[in-house]
Amino acid sequence: MSAIIFDSKPLVARMTEELQSEARQFRQQQHRSARLAQIIVGHDGAAEVYSRQLVRACRTIGLGCATLAYPFEIEEEELRAEVATLSNDPHTDGVTLLLPLPSHIQQQVVTEVLHPEKDVDGLGPRNAGNLLLGFPSFIPSTADVILTVLQDAGIPVAGRHAVIVGRSNIGGKPTALVLLRQDATVTICHSHTQDLASITRRWSALGDQPASPPIWSNQALSCSTRASIPSTEKSWATSTLPASKRLPRS
Numbered sequence: 001m002s003a004i005i006f007d008s009k010p011l012v013a014r015m016t017e018e019l020q021s022e023a024r025q026f027r028q029q030q031h032r033s034a035r036l037a038q039i040i041v042g043h044d045g046a047a048e049v050y051s052r053q054l055v056r057a058c059r060t061i062g063l064g065c066a067t068l069a070y071p072f073e074i075e076e077e078e079l080r081a082e083v084a085t086l087s088n089d090p091h092t093d094g095v096t097l098l099l100p101l102p103s104h105i106q107q108q109v110v111t112e113v114l115h116p117e118k119d120v121d122g123l124g125p126r127n128a129g130n131l132l133l134g135f136p137s138f139i140p141s142t143a144d145v146i147l148t149v150l151q152d153a154g155i156p157v158a159g160r161h162a163v164i165v166g167r168s169n170i171g172g173k174p175t176a177l178v179l180l181r182q183d184a185t186v187t188i189c190h191s192h193t194q195d196l197a198s199i200t201r202r203w204s205a206l207g208d209q210p211a212s213p214p215i216w217s218n219q220a221l222s223c224s225t226r227a228s229i230p231s232t233e234k235s236w237a238t239s240t241l242p243a244s245k246r247l248p249r250s
Contacts, residue, residue, distance in 0.1 A: 006149055011149070011152045020061050020062055023061050024062065027062070033063055033064045034064065034094075035063065035066065035094075036064065036095070036096065037065075037066045037068060037092050037094070037095050038051055038096045038098060039068050039083065039086075039095070040069050041070045041071075041072065041098075041101055041105070043072070051098060070082070072102050074105075076106065080109055083110050086118075087113060087114045087115045093118065094118050096121045097110065099170060107123065107169075108125065111123045111125070112124060116130075116137075119138055121141065122140050122174065123169075131178075134181060139174050139178060140170040142175060143177070147178050147179070147182070157182040157183065159184070160185070161187065163187045163188075163200055164179075165196070166190065172190070176188050
């Protein structure tokens with residue numbers, strides 16, 4: 001079967017309408033707009049691009065979005081305290097911590113104080129553990145977009161062989177778990193995988209989290225396969241909606 005080029009515009013338009021409707025319902029019930037707080041530390045090009053996209057997506061849907069930027073030198077305990085304050089703020093409905101963090105700050109130390117119902121990117125240990133165990137949870141947006149695109153394109157997952165290139169905590173690992181729960185057979189590849197091309201040529205669906213440095217080559221791709229490759233255009237907005245957007249129990 002030839003490759004499928006997925007046109008995301010109809011899906012984006014439909015989801016935008018659905019989310020705008022839910023945002024209106026929230027305003028009617030709570031007498032205020034739902035609010036996301038995003039935290040960015042230092043100056044990372046990809047994180048700054050994603051931050052601007054979050055602001056744009058929230059504005060389009062009708063959500064509030066506060067950007068809290070901290071210097072690279074901020075201490076771990078200080079950032080942890082800032083996250084805890086946002087987590088306990090009744091007017092903040094979701095918190096996302098943009099990665100990467102500086103090397104002197106441990107993600108676990110910072111995210112463990114974030115209430116799981118506000119951890120919209122699924123970075124904290126509670127949501128990550130629930131995803132592993134098959135309980136309802138928020139999931140990182142890379143895994144969310146891959147599953148959403150596959151479902152919208154009508155591509156069956158059960159019984160198929162999915163190859164995930166990348167093993168990060170926000171990309172490869174959650175994507176593998178999401179597809180595994182959909183009864184796919186999953187192979188995870190990474191920078192130490194031997195003969196990557198021989199593996200990727202045999203897949204039915206491919207999830208790619210861009211690596212640095214890149215580990216792709218032209219020989220690693222086959223035109224007869226079907227690929228789902230996430231884009232940084234994926235909006236956070238689907239994660240703002242609690243139970244209805246969480247993964248069901250398997």
